[in-house]
Amino acid sequence: MSSGPRNRPDDDVLTGAWSVEAIRAAEHEAMAHVPPGALMRRAAAGLARRCVEVLDRVYGAPVVLLVGKGDNGGDALFAGAALARRGAVVRAVAGVQDERVHRAGLTALRAAGGRLVELEDVRERPAVVVDGLLGIGGRGGLRPDAARLALAAEQWRAHGSVVVAVDLPSGVDADTGEVAGAAVTADVTVAFGSLKAGLLVGEGAVRAGLVEIVDIGLSFPAEPLARLVTADAVARWWPRPGPSDDKYTRGVVGVAAGSEQYPGAAILCTGGALSGPSGYVRYAGAARDAVRTAHPEVVSAPSVADAGRVQAWVVGSGLGTDDDAVDAVRQVLATDLPVLLDADGLTIVAREPALVRDREAPTLLTPHDREYARLAGDVGPDRIDTARRAARELGVTVLLKGYRTVIASPDDAPVYVVKAGVPELATAGTGDVLSGVIGSLLAGGVPPAEAAAAGAFVHGTAGRLAAEAGPVVASRVLDHLPAAVQRTVR
Numbered sequence: 001m002s003s004g005p006r007n008r009p010d011d012d013v014l015t016g017a018w019s020v021e022a023i024r025a026a027e028h029e030a031m032a033h034v035p036p037g038a039l040m041r042r043a044a045a046g047l048a049r050r051c052v053e054v055l056d057r058v059y060g061a062p063v064v065l066l067v068g069k070g071d072n073g074g075d076a077l078f079a080g081a082a083l084a085r086r087g088a089v090v091r092a093v094a095g096v097q098d099e100r101v102h103r104a105g106l107t108a109l110r111a112a113g114g115r116l117v118e119l120e121d122v123r124e125r126p127a128v129v130v131d132g133l134l135g136i137g138g139r140g141g142l143r144p145d146a147a148r149l150a151l152a153a154e155q156w157r158a159h160g161s162v163v164v165a166v167d168l169p170s171g172v173d174a175d176t177g178e179v180a181g182a183a184v185t186a187d188v189t190v191a192f193g194s195l196k197a198g199l200l201v202g203e204g205a206v207r208a209g210l211v212e213i214v215d216i217g218l219s220f221p222a223e224p225l226a227r228l229v230t231a232d233a234v235a236r237w238w239p240r241p242g243p244s245d246d247k248y249t250r251g252v253v254g255v256a257a258g259s260e261q262y263p264g265a266a267i268l269c270t271g272g273a274l275s276g277p278s279g280y281v282r283y284a285g286a287a288r289d290a291v292r293t294a295h296p297e298v299v300s301a302p303s304v305a306d307a308g309r310v311q312a313w314v315v316g317s318g319l320g321t322d323d324d325a326v327d328a329v330r331q332v333l334a335t336d337l338p339v340l341l342d343a344d345g346l347t348i349v350a351r352e353p354a355l356v357r358d359r360e361a362p363t364l365l366t367p368h369d370r371e372y373a374r375l376a377g378d379v380g381p382d383r384i385d386t387a388r389r390a391a392r393e394l395g396v397t398v399l400l401k402g403y404r405t406v407i408a409s410p411d412d413a414p415v416y417v418v419k420a421g422v423p424e425l426a427t428a429g430t431g432d433v434l435s436g437v438i439g440s441l442l443a444g445g446v447p448p449a450e451a452a453a454a455g456a457f458v459h460g461t462a463g464r465l466a467a468e469a470g471p472v473v474a475s476r477v478l479d480h481l482p483a484a485v486q487r488t489v490r
Contacts, residue, residue: 013232016224017195026218043192044078046214059087064126068133069100072166076132077105081112090114095146131184133170141181165189169207177202178381193218200417234454239277239444250279251443254310257317258287265318267294268432275481276440312338314439316345317432338362338442342435350374363396364448397448405456416453421460429474434459
């Protein structure tokens, strides 16, 4: 994929996802310099190649194309023609009136031996279903005829058909990933020219399946809406000790978490910090005896004031919201150090936003949806815009937790999206582990957005490893962190 001029030094290890507006502009620019229909031919060729890869055999394979009136329908028809020429039995079913189907694509399909039929005429379960009902301009859900075909695709998929989406699954909003009503669930999505942001977040991330980008010659001079975090990017950001480093120069992270009631939060958070790149972990709080027992490497103190010097603070997990907890949060935020706030720390800040809004030092908030609602209002269907809204309003970096983690900076830079995790990570205590890992990265000098992205990626990898071994609980995620770091950072 051509992504135009580089905007950041890490663009070569990050995959950009653009808005519909930017993609339309890139397509318009490209079409001015190539023969008519060239982009569609390139797209159809890549789509047909991917369909061949998922078929056990092409000759005689039953293939159904679900086509709408737009270019996505044309892409599907031209790809179907290519498959028909190789001996596949290709049938197209229209989600619009026949006269609105892409004429050139339908002519090519018929010339290759394919046919346009009614849904009721499809008697044999297709090996592959190609979803070309609706493109990136679709908004507000599928109309009834298209919705009926989306349901048919779901039923075929349930019985073993492979669904391949053209550019994005029909019914998914290309910018937000929102699904309003019926939609297609794809096993594979073949995205033309670039990722669409809606394939990374919201329900679109679930519906897209495996996403493959086909280069059709688009160029994007502007920054993307989002950047998908990769293992190569994390490996580049992750600090590594040199021969002259000692435990102090590698970074000292302070952890103010846990309480007499919730000592486990302190154990999990400090454990996460120990698996990061910093060389020294200091704990401050009422759970210091439990922390010393679980992690003898951690130096503990009764309070933030007694903790000693650190390069970054992690505060909030299991801390409580009483006067002592509020004092701890205030003391940490009064420093000129990077601070990560989670859990109870977020509750305290939600009551007094000026604690972070007026802060000049880097501040990172890590809310889940309900915590976000207390901070900045309800989480809407556009999770990218949601994360950006709080980052702008509060002047902080925001890590919005979820099936896909979204990280937004206060300067409106492209958001980072992390998809390394698994749904099983939605269990008590895993966020405490994540906070510790990110805090260690902050103490190691990594900027807040990159620290959040790298920590979330490694944490997600540890969750995936834990899920492969059995039920996921926070302590098992912690146990798998060293392997996740090794696998990612190498």
